[in-house]
Amino acid sequence: MIIIKLPTNNIPERKYIIDVIFNEFLGLHYKIEIENIKNYEILLENGKKLIFEDSFFNKFKKDLDYLKLKNISEKITYSKKENNIFLVEDNLPIIYGKNRILMNKNEIICGIDIFASSFFMLTRWEEYVNKVRDKHNRFPSYASLAYKYNFLDRPVVNEYVEMLWNMLKFLGINQERKKREFELVLTHDVDFVYKYASLKSGLREIIGDIVKRKNIKLAYSNIINKLKFHLDLIKDPFDTFDYLMDISEKNNTKSYFFLHSSTASKYDIDNNKFLKKIADKIQNRGHFLGYHPSYNSYNNEGLFRKDKEKIEKIINQELKFGRQHFLRFEVPTTWQIWEDNNMEWDSTLSYADKEGFRCGVCYPSSVFNILSRKKLKLKEKPLIIMEGSFTTYQQNITPQKMEQKIFELINKVRKYNGEFVFLWHNSSFNTLNWLKFQYIYEKVLKK
Numbered sequence: 001m002i003i004i005k006l007p008t009n010n011i012p013e014r015k016y017i018i019d020v021i022f023n024e025f026l027g028l029h030y031k032i033e034i035e036n037i038k039n040y041e042i043l044l045e046n047g048k049k050l051i052f053e054d055s056f057f058n059k060f061k062k063d064l065d066y067l068k069l070k071n072i073s074e075k076i077t078y079s080k081k082e083n084n085i086f087l088v089e090d091n092l093p094i095i096y097g098k099n100r101i102l103m104n105k106n107e108i109i110c111g112i113d114i115f116a117s118s119f120f121m122l123t124r125w126e127e128y129v130n131k132v133r134d135k136h137n138r139f140p141s142y143a144s145l146a147y148k149y150n151f152l153d154r155p156v157v158n159e160y161v162e163m164l165w166n167m168l169k170f171l172g173i174n175q176e177r178k179k180r181e182f183e184l185v186l187t188h189d190v191d192f193v194y195k196y197a198s199l200k201s202g203l204r205e206i207i208g209d210i211v212k213r214k215n216i217k218l219a220y221s222n223i224i225n226k227l228k229f230h231l232d233l234i235k236d237p238f239d240t241f242d243y244l245m246d247i248s249e250k251n252n253t254k255s256y257f258f259l260h261s262s263t264a265s266k267y268d269i270d271n272n273k274f275l276k277k278i279a280d281k282i283q284n285r286g287h288f289l290g291y292h293p294s295y296n297s298y299n300n301e302g303l304f305r306k307d308k309e310k311i312e313k314i315i316n317q318e319l320k321f322g323r324q325h326f327l328r329f330e331v332p333t334t335w336q337i338w339e340d341n342n343m344e345w346d347s348t349l350s351y352a353d354k355e356g357f358r359c360g361v362c363y364p365s366s367v368f369n370i371l372s373r374k375k376l377k378l379k380e381k382p383l384i385i386m387e388g389s390f391t392t393y394q395q396n397i398t399p400q401k402m403e404q405k406i407f408e409l410i411n412k413v414r415k416y417n418g419e420f421v422f423l424w425h426n427s428s429f430n431t432l433n434w435l436k437f438q439y440i441y442e443k444v445l446k447k
Helices: 011-025 114-123 125-129 156-170 203-211 216-230 241-250 272-284 301-315 333-340 387-391 399-415 439-446
Strands: 002-006 030-034 040-043 049-052 077-080 091-094 097-103 107-112 183-190 255-259 288-291 365-369 374-380 419-423
Touching: 002 011, 011 030, 011 114, 011 156, 011 365, 011 374, 077 097, 091 097, 091 156, 097 114, 107 114, 107 156, 114 125, 114 156, 114 365, 183 241, 183 439, 203 216, 241 255, 241 272, 241 439, 255 272, 272 288, 272 301, 288 301, 301 333, 333 365, 333 374, 387 399, 399 419, 399 439
Parallel strands: 002 030, 049 107, 183 255, 183 419, 255 288
Antiparallel strands: 002 040, 040 049, 077 091, 097 107, 365 374
């Protein structure tokens, strides 16, 4: 068994990141010992040693002292592959630590503090101390360290883990690592079950097409489609559930549908009268139902619980996973709300305005409440791509550019045998805005 020796301060934080990396990601057996030392010391069964210099937590002797804006790295340096044989990419962003490797056949000393760097990405404490927010009170991508230093499109925590594993192999570890396979996780936030749910529905959009967007062609198209639907000539444009399940089954996978229904804010949609019908259809075909909590529930436990119980009563099923509406999220409040409601996994963590690796990883992992200093049972499956991140926030993007970026990120996840969590709303089809993009969804599944 590997022995991992830790310094005597910030123990819950250190234990959390050690367990995620060694147990959850690599599947290795280890034992922790706390000693009066300066660095992380990893002792293998054969007597060889791997040392990671502590460049972060040893600076903070009092609990939670690290939680200050000034403690976010002000400059990112890189370790180059020509100087570090253990890297899997040409260079490695160093969030905390120094670009230094000393080695012989019995010992490696690494200046890159992969534990503090991984803790920074996975716990999102950056978002707790950095108060920049968008109009929906969300932490935006452009405020993040990963965006500023151009590594948001890299699963940097996975890169740290691979470097660690290569070091352990060099020193002759006698354990096998956990086996993983690439997985495509298809998710659909059901904001709108139907576009034309009533005679009044859709009218606001049509007025907006004319007055706000000044797009007469789009308004005309919506008027014609609304009339055709109410005359039973066409299916509702947002009723794509059979299509989504058909294409998933054709490609030997299942879809996750996250159900939403609330009237708590102007950003919520009352889908109550349609949920049972849609839920039965999804369940009967063996696909999965999850929860899409209302707009203001991300920091309101009572609202989260109330809406969850209402939906569960309608569909007669307990919901154990899902994603927050509008990707609204607050560290660590939202995770604790999910934990307190016995949820198994959340998949909120992508930036609404930018695709990529908000948590720096493409593996699911246990989450950590930075204030209570406790590892939670809840897992986070980081969302890698939401289709709306392209079309809503990158106004001039072409379908070709969107497709190219999606496949670049898929290939990065595939390299680490991770989970590519992909969000495409059931309502992102069959409208003029989406016609030129919607082919991408099926192309992703086929490839």
